[in-house]
Amino acid sequence: MLLSLNWLREFVPYEGSVDTLADRLTMLGLEVEGVSRPFAATADVVVGHVLTREKHPDADKLSVCTVDVGQGEPLQIVCGAANVAAGLSVPVARIGTVLPGGLTIKKSKIRGVESFGMICSESELGLAEKSEGILELPAGLKPGKTLAEAMNLDDVVLEIGITPNRADCLSVLGLAREAAMAFGLPLTMPSVHLKEDGPDASTLVSIRIPEPELCPVYRARIIRGVEIKASPAWMRYRLTAMGQRPVNNIVDVTNYVMLELGQPLHAFDRNLLAGDYIEISRAAEGTRFNTLDGQERVLTTRDLLIRDGAKAVALAGVMGGENSEISDRSTEVLLECAVFNPATIRKTARRLGLSSESSYRYERGVDQPGSLFAMNRAAALMAEVADGRVLPGIAEAEPKPWKPSPIGFRPAKAVSLLGIELSNDFCRKTFQGLGCEVELKSADAWTITPPPARQDLEREVDLIEEVARVYGMDRIPAAMPKMLKSLEVPDRLGAEVPFMGRLKTWACGAGLRETVNYSFVGQQELDLLGLPGEGRVPVANPLSEDQNVMRTELAPGLMKAVRHNLSQGNATLRLFELAKAFTADSASETTVREAHRLGIALCGARFGSFPWPEEKVDYSDLKGLVEQLLSSLGLSGAQYAVQKDHPWLSPCVQVSLDGRVLGVMGRVLQDVADSYEAKAGLWMAELDAEALMALHQHRSIRFRGLPKFPPSRRDVTLVMPSTLSVAEVLGAARAHKAAILEDVAVHDLFEPEGATEKNVTFRITYRHAERTLTDKDVDKAHAGLCDALSKALPVRFQ
Template sequence: MLISLSWLREFVPYEGDVQNLGDRLTMLGLELEGIHDPFAEIAQVVVGHVTECARHPESDHLSVCSVDIGTGELLSIVCGAPNVAAGQKVPVAPVGSTLPGGLQIKKAKLRGVPSMGMICSERELGLSEAHEGILVLPDSCGVGRPLTEALNLERTVLDISITPNRADCLSVLGIARETALAFGLPLTMPSCAVEEGGEDAAGLLALEIADGELCPLYQARLLSGVRMGKAPDWMRYRLTAVGLRPISNIVDVTNYVMMELGHPLHAFDRDLLAGAKIRVAPAIDGMLFTTLDGQERKLLASDLLIWDGEKPVALAGVMGGLNSEIGDGTTEVALECAVFRPGTIRRTARRLALPSEASYRFERGVDQVGARLAVDRAARLMAEVSGARVLRGVVTAEPKPWTTRVHGFRLGRCNDLLGLELAPEFARETFTRMGCLVDESDAARWSVTTPPWRLDLEREVDLSEELARVYGVDRIPAVLPRVAKSLDVVGREEGEFAFNRRIKAWASGVGLREVVNYSFVGQKDLDLLCLEGGCRIAIANPLTEEQNVLRTAVAPSLLQNLKHNIAQGNARLRLFELARVYFEDQDSETRAREHTRLGILLHGPRFAEDWPWPLEDADYLDAKGLVEGLFEHLKLGRPEFAALDGHCFLEPAVAVSLEGKTLGTLGRVKADMADAHHARREVWMADLDVDLLRALHTARKVEFRPLPTFPPVRRDVTVTCPGGLAAESVRRTIQELRPQFLESVEMVDLFTPAPDKDERNLTFRLTYRHSARTLKDKEVDKEHGKMVDGLLQKLPVRL
C-alpha cells in the first residue's frame, strides 16, 4: 500500500520524521517496506520561460526556442511540439539530466542548430500518457524552480505492507487513524457535503438485490450535465504518485476516493443503462461477459453481476463492463457504492485471474457504514472537476443492515494473557481513540462497541491484542508460559500437523534428511517423468518457465535435489519430503484437489565412507526396509509388496498395500530419467499416500498388554528353497502352522551357495514364550519339530 506523506498530513497533523513514523507503524503491525520519491527521476527538471520561438530554418515541424531557466544565460533548445510558443512557462530538462526510462539529455545538433536541453511533455516526464504537445505550466511558476516544487508533487511515499486482516488500512484514512492512535493526534475528515439539485434520484433509478447475503448494501448517486475531460493536475499527479494511472476526471475521482477512504466505487454511463434499473444478481452458468479490458470471460453461477434492466453491465466488485463504460461523450453518470460478500469476490477474481484494486479491498471487507461517506465524497469531487449537477438523494437498497458489534472485555483476563499490568485508564483511552464506545457499568466486564471499519475485531482476545500493539509488543517482557496438559486429551484423534510431525521425527531418526521444495515445477519436469498431463494446474503468472505448474508428484522435486547435490559433489543421499501435490478438480471451490505425499529417495553407497563395511550401493532392500520401518513405527502391521508393470518412471516397481488398499509405490527410477538428472548410480524412490496412512493409523485402537515376565526360547531354521519362492511366503506359512507358544518369526539371513543354481538358503528365527511359566527345551523342540515337518510338506523346500 503506497501512502503519500503530504496526503496523510491532510488527515492528521503529523510533522515528525518520516522514518520515525514508519517505525511506529511497523510496531503497530503495519510494516514499513520502504520510503521512496515517486518523482525522483524528474528531480533535475526545472521551470523554464520561452522568451523567443522561431521556425527551424531546415525543418517545417521543428522550432528553435530561447529558454530562460534562471541561470542568467538563455538556452537554445530545438523542440518538435506543435504547441510551443513564446511567453510560455515550460518544464526543461537541462543537459546532464536523466528522464524516466533512462533518457540522458546531452548537447546535440538538430539539423545544424545546437540544442542545449529538452522541453518535455507529460509522457516524457512520466506524469501521464499525454504527448500531443509539451506541458505548459501556469504563469505563477517561478523560473528556475524545480518542477517538483512548482507542481507541488508528492516527494515522500511510504510503502506499507498491510496484513490481510487489516482491510481498514488500505486507504489514507486508515493509515491516518493508526497515526493518530500512535501519536495522540486529532483526525480531520475530508469535506463530503454535497450540493444537490434537480430531480429526485429515487424516481429515476430502481434498485433490486436478489440476495442480501451476497450484497448487503447498494447505493447510487446520479449526476447530470457531466463534462468529460482531464482531472485537475493535483489529482492526476497524486494518483500517479501512489501507482495509479490517470484516465479521465470521472474515473480518476472514483480511484481517488478509493485510495483516500478505502471504499471502491464504479461509475456507469447512465445513458447506456437500459430500463432505468440496476439489479444485483448471480451470473447464468456459462454465460459470456466482456469486461473493461476488452476480454470476453466465461462466468459461473457463483459469480456476482450488476445488471441493468436487460443485460449485465459489471462484474461485481472486480471490473466494470465494456457496454457501460464512461467515455468522452458521457453526460449522465450513475455512481455506484456497494458492499459485496468477500468470499464471492475472492473466488471470481482468483478464477478469472483478474485482480484489481477494487477486488483487493472487497475480498478483505469494506466499511458498510462508511459507504455513504465515500459516495458523497465522490459526488462532491465529480461535481467540482466536471461541472456536473448532483441530483437530489441517494438511491439505496440495504437488505442486510449493519449490525453493531458489542464485545465483553475483562481487563484482568487481558493482563493475564499479556503478562502485564495495564491500567484501566490506558485501556479506556486506547479503545476510545480507536473509535470504540466503552461501557464500564460493570467494572469487571466492560462492554466495548467496535467501529464498523474494524472488521477484524471479532472477539474479546482481539481487543487484548489491540492493547498489546498500542502498548508496544516490543515492550512486553519475554516469559516462558506455564504449560499444563490435561489427561482429557488422551485418546483424542491426532491432528494432521501432529501426524506429519510424527512421520518427520521417524524419518530423521532413521537417517533421512528432510528437503523442502516449492510446490511449483516445470511442465518439462513432469513430462520427463511421463506424468499425466490432463490434471495439471498451470500457474497464471509464473516466476520462471521452470516453475510454471503445480506438481502432481514429489518425485520431480526430489530428483532436482539429487541433480543439485551431485553437482556439488555429494553423491550419497538419503532424502525425504513430506509435502502436498495438486490435481485439477473443477468441482472444488479452488479448482484444485490436494493430497499429502511422502517421498523417499536413496542414491549412492549404503554406508558412509568411514563405515568399516564394503561400500555397496543402496538397493531395493534398503528402500523396502524403510517402508516397512515406517509401517512398524505407525503400528500398521506388515505391508504387502506386489510387482507393478508399466509405471511411468519406476522400473522395476512394486505397489505397497495394506488391507487391500494401495498406499503407494516403490522402485528404481528408470535409467534414462536418472541419467537426465546426472545420476550414474541406481536411484531408488518410494512414494506413499500420507492421507491414507493417517486414516489407517487413526483407525487403529491402542491396546495395552503386560510386559513378558518369563524368558523366551529361540530356535533357528534354515531351509533351501527355489529362487522364485518369496521369503514372505515361507514366513507366512510358518505363522499359518501356528506352533504352540510361538511369539514371532523373523528372517535373519539369506545365502546363495552356488551362483549357477537357482536356489538360496533362508534362515528364520522363531521365538517361543509362555505367558505364565518358563518353557522347557523339550516342549519347544516338540513344537518346533512339528512346524518343520509341516513346512516341508506345504512348500518345495528342504533342510
C-alpha cells in the same frame, strides 16, 4: 499498498521524518517494505516564465524563447512545441539536468541558434505515458521554484505490506488512522461539498437484490452533464505516484476515492443502461460476458452479476463491462457504491484469474457504513473535475444493514496473557485511538464495540492483540512460561508424545514406511468404504469437493497413498500412518472427538524384489506385524475373533485384549481395492493407539536374571481336527502348571488339502532355574503334559 506521504499529511498533521514513520508503522504490524520517490528525476526541473517567443530564423516549426527561471538573466531556449507562447508558466530543465529517460540537458546550437535548456512536456518528465506539446503550468507560479514544490508532487511514497486481516489499511484513510493513533495526532476527514440539483435520483432508479447475503447494500447516484476529459494535474500525478494509470476524469475519481477511503466504486454510462432498475444476482451457468479488458468471460452460478433492464453490465466486485463503460461521448454517469460477499468475489476472481484493485479490497471486506461517505465524496469530485450536476437523492437497497458486534474485554486477562503490566488508561486510549467505543461496565469488565472498518476484531483475544501491537511487540520481554505441574508426575499429554514416538520407531524398525496424509477427505470416499454418515465432521470452507469432511478413519488416506505408489510403479508396499481420526461429539469441548489411530497397509510381494519364489503378502504377514507390535509393548494374551459384516474388510479379524477392542485387520474388499488400483489384494489393519497406550501404561515391567542352566527341548506332533485352533492347544499347554515347563511354540504345520485333520508340530522347552535337568526329569514332565493335552482336547499323538 502504496502510501503517499503528502496524501497522508492531508489526513494527519505528521511532521516527522519518513524513517520514523516507517519504523512505527512496521512495529504496528504494517511492515514498510520500501520507500521510493516517484518523481525524484524532476528534482532539478524548475518553473519558468516565457517572456518572449520568436520564430526561428531557419526553421518553420521551431521557436526561440526567452524564459525567466528566477536566477539572473533569462535563458534563451529553442523549443519545437506548437503550444509555446509568451506569458506561459512552463517546466524548464536547465543545463546539467538529467531527465527521467536519462537525457542530460546540455548547451546546444539548433539551426544556428544557441539553446540553454529545455522546455519539457509531461511525457519527458515522466508524468504521463504520452503528451502533445509542452506542459502548461498554472499561472502565477514563481519562476525558479522547483516543479515538485510548485505542483505539490508526492515526493515520498511508502510501500507497505498489508496482512490479509487488515483490510482497513488498504486505503490512505486506514493508514492515517494508524498514524494518528501511533503519534497521538488528530484525524481530519476530507471535506464533501455536494451541490445537488434536479429530480430525485431515488425515483429514477430502483435496486433489486434477490440474495442479501451476496450483496448487503447497493447504492447509486446520478451525475448529469459531465464532460469527459483529462483529470486535473494534481489528481493525475497523485494517481501516477500511487501506481495507477490515469484514464479520464470520471474513472480517475473512482480510483482516487478507492485509494483514499478504501471503497471500490464503479461508474456506468447511464445512457447505455436499459430500463430504470439495477439487479444484483447470480449469473446463469455458461453466461458469456465481455469485461473492460476486452476479454470474454464464461461464468457459472457462483459468479455475481450486475444487470440493467436488459443485460449484464458488470461482474460484481471484479470488473465492469464493455457495454456500459465511460467514453468520450458519455454525458450522464450512474455512480455505483456497494458491498459484496467477500467469499463470492474471491472465488470469481481466482477462477477467472482476474484480480483487480476492487476485487482485492472486496475479498477482504469493506466498511459498509463508510461506503455512503465514499460515494458522496466521489460524486462531489466528479462535479468538480467534470463540471457535472449531482442529482439529489440516492437509489438504495440495504437488505442486510450492518450491525455492531460488541466484544467483552478484561484488562486483567490482557495482563495475564501478555505477561506485562498494562494500565487501564493505556488500554482505554488504545481502543479509542483505534476508533472503538469503550463502555466500562466495571473495572475488569469492559464492552468494546469495534468500528465497522475493523472486521478482523471478533474476539477478546483480538482486542488483546491490538493492545500488544500498540504497546510494542518488541517491548514485551521474552520469558519462559510458568510450569504449573511437577515434572515428577507425568500427565496424559506428557506420556502421549513419547508413546506415539515409540509406535513410529517400532513401525520403522519393522520395515514400514510412514505416510502423511491430509486430515480432509471427501464424502464420496467415506461412502465408498461404507462408513456411516453419522458422526462425520464437515469442513466449513473446503479447499475442494474431495476434501470436504474430516476423516473418521485412516483407511482413505492410506488407500490413496497405495494408489499413488502403484501408479508410479512401486508394486510392493509396506506402509503405516499414525494420525488422528475425527468424530462429531457434542460432549466434547470442541464438539469433535479426536482419536489417535495406527494404520498399516500391505500390498504386493512378500519378499520385495529379492529373487525368491513369488509370494504375495497375506493375513499371516499382517497378523505377524500386529503380534510383534503387541509383544514390543509388553502386551500378551490378545484375542483374535472373526468379525462379520465389516464395511470394507473381508475377511475381518477383531483384535481385543482384556475385554478392550484394539482394532481390526483383514483384507480390503476387492471392489474397494480395485477403486484404488490394488488389483492383487490389499491387507490393512487399523488400531486404536490410545487403547494401546492405556494398556501399556498398566503393564508393570519385571526383570529376571538370565538362565544359568541349559534347556531341554522336545518336539511333539499332534493330529487334531481342522476346526481346532492352534491357540486352544497353546492355551491348554500353558495352563498345565509343570514347574520346569518354560515355553510352548508352534514349530511346523501340515494340513492336507480336503482333509478334516491337520498335523501340528510343537516345540516344548523345559528348564530348571537351579540345576541341570536329567532325562528322567524331562520325561516325567513331558508325559504329564501330553496326558493333560489328550484329556483336554480331541487330539492324538503321531
